[in-house]
Amino acid sequence: MVGKRGPILITCQNPDCTYFQIEDGKNITKNGHNSAGNQQYYCHHCRRFFIETKNTPLYDSRLPRTAVLIIAKHSTEKTSIRGVSRVTGHHRDTISRYYHLIGEHAEKLNDYFIHDISAGDCEMDEIWEFVQKKTRIS
């Protein structure tokens, strides 16, 4: 029995593709999982495969997703790198690297909302507040 397929919420992550991060007109299909267990996708426009974590701090991560999420939660609480290192047991250089990746990703997300969607400062505060609430629930 084949399960019902859900909608594909991801856009093409290939910067050379004409449908790079464009929702309308995309033609993407799921294409199994890689060895790390991440969903793989195929873009029919550029004929490239990509992983669901592409362009995120989780891409090519040596740590499991749960460990990265714990580090991300500590980064939002502004916990010190040495403090997170003591709590999680990971080296402080690893924590520092993920703090940097998470910060870069948050900056890109902020720029996307401000420039591409033209959200104002108040709307951005509301979006980040929503993200923090969703993080607390999960």
Ligand SMILES: [Zn+2]
């Ligand atoms: Zn593409």
